[in-house]
Amino acid sequence: MAEPITTCRVCGYDWGEPPWGVGNDAATFWICPCCEVEAGYEDNSPASTRAYRAEWLAKGAPWSDPDEAHDGLSTEERLTHVPPGFE
Known part of the structure; x- marks a missing residue:
């Protein structure tokens, strides 16, 4: 299993917890305090x-x-x- 990623896919803010779950594949829909992205909505693909x-x-x-x-x-x-992959 991949190491859980705790940073925002958009801005790199460290949430301290994985905004895409421990498997990096289950969005929490949290709102990033830095860039205001909703984890699982606007960041669901590298292009978006x-x-x-x-x-x-x-x-x-x-x-x-x-x-x-x-x-x-x-x-x-x-x-x-x-x-x-999201750079």
């Missing part, structure tokens, strides 16, 4: 993930949830954590 990311970056890559503390990473740093 890249399209969502392009729109988010075009908006200036804003931190979306004012109630969630910023993780301290720059957008460029965070993007290095995007899971393989």
Whole structure:
């Protein structure tokens, strides 16, 4: 079994838990506090993930949830954590 991935497919934010389940194949539909993607909806394929990311970056890559503390990473740093296949 593959190691569970805990980072957002769009922005690389580390959720601390796997947003696609421990097998990386069961979406939780959580909302990312960074890019606001819904795990399992806008990130269900590499193509849709890249399209969502392009729109988010075009908006200036804003931190979306004012109630969630910023993780301290720059957008460029965070993007290095995007899971393989979704870069």
